[in-house]
Amino acid sequence: MPPILELHDLVKKYGDFAAVKGISFDIKEGEIFSLLGPNGAGKTTTISVLSTLFSPTSGDATICGHSVTREPMEVKRCIGVVPQELALYEDLTAQENFNFWGSMYGLSGKALSSRIDEVLEQIGLTDKARQRIKTYSGGMKRRVNIGVGLLHKPRLLFMDEPTVGIDPQSRRAILDSVKELNRQGMTVLYTTHYMEEAQELSHRVGIIDHGELIALGTQAELTRQVQETDTLILHIGENEDPQALIDALKDVPGVLRITPTNHEVAIVTPSAEELIAPVVTRADRLGIKVHSIDIREPNLEAVFLHLTGRALRD
Amino acid sequence: MSTRKIFHVALKDVCLIFRDRSALILMLLAPFLLTIGMGAVTGRFSGSSTNSGIADIPLTIVNADAGQLGDALVEMFTSPDLEALLDSTISTDLSAARAAVDNDESAAVIYIPAGFTDSIIPSPQRSAPPELVQVEFYANPTRPTSSGIVRTILEQFLSQVEIGRISGEVTVTQLLANGYIDPAQAAAVGTSIGQQMVQSSGSTSSIKLINVTEGGGEVEFDTLAYIAPGMALMFLMYTVTYGGLLLIKENRQGTLARMLISPTTSAQVLGGKVIGIFLIAMAQLLILIGGTSLLFGLKWGDPLAVLVLVFAAAFAATGWGIIIAAVFKTPGQVGSVGSALMLIFGLLGGSFFDVSSLPGWVQIISKISPNAWGMEGFLNLAHGGSIVSVGTPVLALLIMGAVLFCAAAFWISRRGLARK
Numbered sequence A: 001m002p003p004i005l006e007l008h009d010l011v012k013k014y015g016d017f018a019a020v021k022g023i024s025f026d027i028k029e030g031e032i033f034s035l036l037g038p039n040g041a042g043k044t045t046t047i048s049v050l051s052t053l054f055s056p057t058s059g060d061a062t063i064c065g066h067s068v069t070r071e072p073m074e075v076k077r078c079i080g081v082v083p084q085e086l087a088l089y090e091d092l093t094a095q096e097n098f099n100f101w102g103s104m105y106g107l108s109g110k111a112l113s114s115r116i117d118e119v120l121e122q123i124g125l126t127d128k129a130r131q132r133i134k135t136y137s138g139g140m141k142r143r144v145n146i147g148v149g150l151l152h153k154p155r156l157l158f159m160d161e162p163t164v165g166i167d168p169q170s171r172r173a174i175l176d177s178v179k180e181l182n183r184q185g186m187t188v189l190y191t192t193h194y195m196e197e198a199q200e201l202s203h204r205v206g207i208i209d210h211g212e213l214i215a216l217g218t219q220a221e222l223t224r225q226v227q228e229t230d231t232l233i234l235h236i237g238e239n240e241d242p243q244a245l246i247d248a249l250k251d252v253p254g255v256l257r258i259t260p261t262n263h264e265v266a267i268v269t270p271s272a273e274e275l276i277a278p279v280v281t282r283a284d285r286l287g288i289k290v291h292s293i294d295i296r297e298p299n300l301e302a303v304f305l306h307l308t309g310r311a312l313r314d
Numbered sequence B: 001m002s003t004r005k006i007f008h009v010a011l012k013d014v015c016l017i018f019r020d021r022s023a024l025i026l027m028l029l030a031p032f033l034l035t036i037g038m039g040a041v042t043g044r045f046s047g048s049s050t051n052s053g054i055a056d057i058p059l060t061i062v063n064a065d066a067g068q069l070g071d072a073l074v075e076m077f078t079s080p081d082l083e084a085l086l087d088s089t090i091s092t093d094l095s096a097a098r099a100a101v102d103n104d105e106s107a108a109v110i111y112i113p114a115g116f117t118d119s120i121i122p123s124p125q126r127s128a129p130p131e132l133v134q135v136e137f138y139a140n141p142t143r144p145t146s147s148g149i150v151r152t153i154l155e156q157f158l159s160q161v162e163i164g165r166i167s168g169e170v171t172v173t174q175l176l177a178n179g180y181i182d183p184a185q186a187a188a189v190g191t192s193i194g195q196q197m198v199q200s201s202g203s204t205s206s207i208k209l210i211n212v213t214e215g216g217g218e219v220e221f222d223t224l225a226y227i228a229p230g231m232a233l234m235f236l237m238y239t240v241t242y243g244g245l246l247l248i249k250e251n252r253q254g255t256l257a258r259m260l261i262s263p264t265t266s267a268q269v270l271g272g273k274v275i276g277i278f279l280i281a282m283a284q285l286l287i288l289i290g291g292t293s294l295l296f297g298l299k300w301g302d303p304l305a306v307l308v309l310v311f312a313a314a315f316a317a318t319g320w321g322i323i324i325a326a327v328f329k330t331p332g333q334v335g336s337v338g339s340a341l342m343l344i345f346g347l348l349g350g351s352f353f354d355v356s357s358l359p360g361w362v363q364i365i366s367k368i369s370p371n372a373w374g375m376e377g378f379l380n381l382a383h384g385g386s387i388v389s390v391g392t393p394v395l396a397l398l399i400m401g402a403v404l405f406c407a408a409a410f411w412i413s414r415r416g417l418a419r420k
């Protein structure tokens, strides 16, 4: 079976600035594929081109067997899109929003109203359907935003950072519903800058940074690249200076790379156990108090750190 | 191309505007109240000639001023001109007057505090600038129309008293509240509305009334038949600007992009937006025409011809709304340009005074406004003209609309419908 989505050397420039610099990958029907990358990596730009909002500067993509540049109408019918920013009418109710967006997808009459009931059920807003969106909480708005993308039962669903800025329960509910949709047969392209989400959801992950796809594969394939390395996380006090600690530790044998994050210092090393003693001694000598130490098995964060030298949430 | 989607886009915009209270106030209530206010100062409501549905509005005036302005205000409200419209009681007991409003026995209280006259006309003996004393207005919220009428008349009076404290206050406040103009512009807009109102109310005789139809028969002509279309056409520009703003807002809030990534063409989306604005504009004019006919018994003329003219005026004005939205980028720009056009077109189009007394070149320039053509048509009809008499204005309005749509379509096709 041919892939449901194929990208060939896709380039998108805004003026002179290349936001996407020639990326290629494909997605098989039935997969959850995550595009993982920090803010500004080019995730939304990629989704915008794939959903035919912008034409690519060069390259092409084929979705459901149709080219995004030459047969955009066919592509639009096959995909559902959940944009990163809420795109709803706040002065209309959820029901009215669904009615409007459903009609934009050519649904009408009984078929539309029963589908709206299903979606309302799915996002758990049946009893709030007749209230205006502007009275909703952030999490509820996000769920309506997702619901709109599901109305026409797309074969392929794009979700662009659907959990940004919401409470943990709503986030949990969204992640569960992505898995449920996938179980029912929907293919999902999911973008995020949260390593944990990519890890939990995806069959395969593409890591994107500065408009380039720097790694692609299953999680096992990706972490194998950093198999030989552990990550040691030192938690230090809020008033401590991580830079001083980094300067003191960078020439310790066994430290491959060392980077600061929030009140933490992350050290990539082939062997974490052997490093603990010298690290603690040096910190102590500087008078920096280390509250706790974690050893992390190789994960997607480590892959990103390994490939770019930066933490995902810089 | 499916026209159903166009219709859905249009219907959604109609729905959105009818949910926006401040927009509705400006679209419908403001022109209505201004019509009444101007009608009141021009003596429209005098004696028996009124057959309006609104009459004998109960009102209490408490005058503690003991100065010439307070007396003048009382005199105006009790004048024979307003006798049929208002039922004014003069009282000295403010709290009793307020209680009457609270008990729904009265629509409003006007309280003229002591020192009101002095605060505006400084006595020669005093050198220090007087403290500002303001007339207070206490409205009955369950009678918004009646109290709105009283308030408008009151503001008419105040604008005649002092240009700086302008009757346009209501309008300007609403424009501001709606984010439609900057606070920085408010004073200027207020002043120019106010000045125009003072001019028009002070010089009502400059409105030329022609009482003869083409057939030679006498037709009763009513000053409201001049004022009402002027106000309706002026606020028509507000409505189409609002429509243009909806397009800009949809671009900002991402719903425009979302429509464009659904299986809907840009032509369908744009077509829907245009038809939406057009329908709102039509609805506004028809409601104002219906309202003034029912409430004041105003005769607009041959209904079919009125409908044709309304169609053409809404079409041309929609063209202006779309071109502003196509050319300008931010909601602020669109709002400012729209409110400027509303005033300029209002002035040129004769919403405030009769332009036929102005120099010829001004009259020629005025023809770029839908207001001028609309006024010409409505006046012809009010004078008893048939559908033939609006042939030229209708044609001119349709051409104006078509030219503006082509220009807007060209502009939009060059830069795309959605933009960042």
Ligand SMILES: Nc1ncnc2c1ncn2[C@@H]1O[C@H](COP(=O)(O)OP(=O)(O)O)[C@@H](O)[C@H]1O
Residues within 6 Å of the ligand: A014, A017, A019, A037, A038, A039, A040, A041, A042, A043, A044, A045, A046, B420
């Ligand atoms: N309309 C635009 N014009 C110019 N630059 C843009 C535009 N949209 C995004 N960018 C830039 O392109 C880069 C990628 O942005 P984006 O695709 O939104 O990243 P992400 O979704 O991964 O956070 C960023 O540097 C951003 O500033």
Ligand SMILES: [Mg+2]
Residues within 6 Å of the ligand: A043, A044, A045, A084, A160, A161
């Ligand atoms: Mg993004």
